[in-house]
Amino acid sequence: MRIRTIILIIITSLFIYGCSKKIEYLNKTESCELKLYDDSTYKFSYPTFFETKSEKGFYEIGNDKITLSRKSYNKIDSVDIGYTYSWNGTDKPDSLLLRFKNLNREVIKAKIKFNSSIQEFESNELGEIDIAYEKLENLGIIESNEVIKNYTIYFDNKIYSPDMSYYLDSRRPQKIDFKLNQFVGEEYAILKRVYRFENDTIYMNDISRKTIGRNNKLTKLE
Numbered sequence: 001m002r003i004r005t006i007i008l009i010i011i012t013s014l015f016i017y018g019c020s021k022k023i024e025y026l027n028k029t030e031s032c033e034l035k036l037y038d039d040s041t042y043k044f045s046y047p048t049f050f051e052t053k054s055e056k057g058f059y060e061i062g063n064d065k066i067t068l069s070r071k072s073y074n075k076i077d078s079v080d081i082g083y084t085y086s087w088n089g090t091d092k093p094d095s096l097l098l099r100f101k102n103l104n105r106e107v108i109k110a111k112i113k114f115n116s117s118i119q120e121f122e123s124n125e126l127g128e129i130d131i132a133y134e135k136l137e138n139l140g141i142i143e144s145n146e147v148i149k150n151y152t153i154y155f156d157n158k159i160y161s162p163d164m165s166y167y168l169d170s171r172r173p174q175k176i177d178f179k180l181n182q183f184v185g186e187e188y189a190i191l192k193r194v195y196r197f198e199n200d201t202i203y204m205n206d207i208s209r210k211t212i213g214r215n216n217k218l219t220k221l222e
Contacts, residue, residue, distance in 0.1 A: 025218035047211045068193040079162040082177035093174040098129040102182045104192040110155040117141045
């Protein structure tokens, strides 16, 4: 009788565990799968060029969006640079637009100095600095038609010195996007995916279209 009771308890426990709440979302080709559990954890599988990858973490839902947060122990560069200039060699931009975001593509306020100047510029609420090249020349920071050689960025009590050597022979940029790793020097980074969430449909915005094509919608399985 006792053994029968123990077996019944084990079977009941397995049944309860197997019936724990889980909501699944798939895209049309079933190449991406998101599982949401009732303990606020998730498992996300998605394709890359070479293989299918999986990640685990925690999720939050609110304001028509879902946020997936996970820990990453991988090495991540301190600064990622997006450098834009005109393809017309005779075109010289009047101003330089700088835009700052953190690792999770969230707008941030940062400060920056150019070359060896002590003059400091601060981004606005949109994370942007728009400055005329003429002003930089008048301040003696750069010479006429010269490209800025060094950028020193200050954010979150950290100093970032992006390697601009690759761009020294390029034309004057019209725009530079700086993505700063706010977790530099820490054990791990907390990475986020923020997706629009409407009517049981999740719209992915950061999975390569080369691997999923137009199948960027995750739909709830009934």
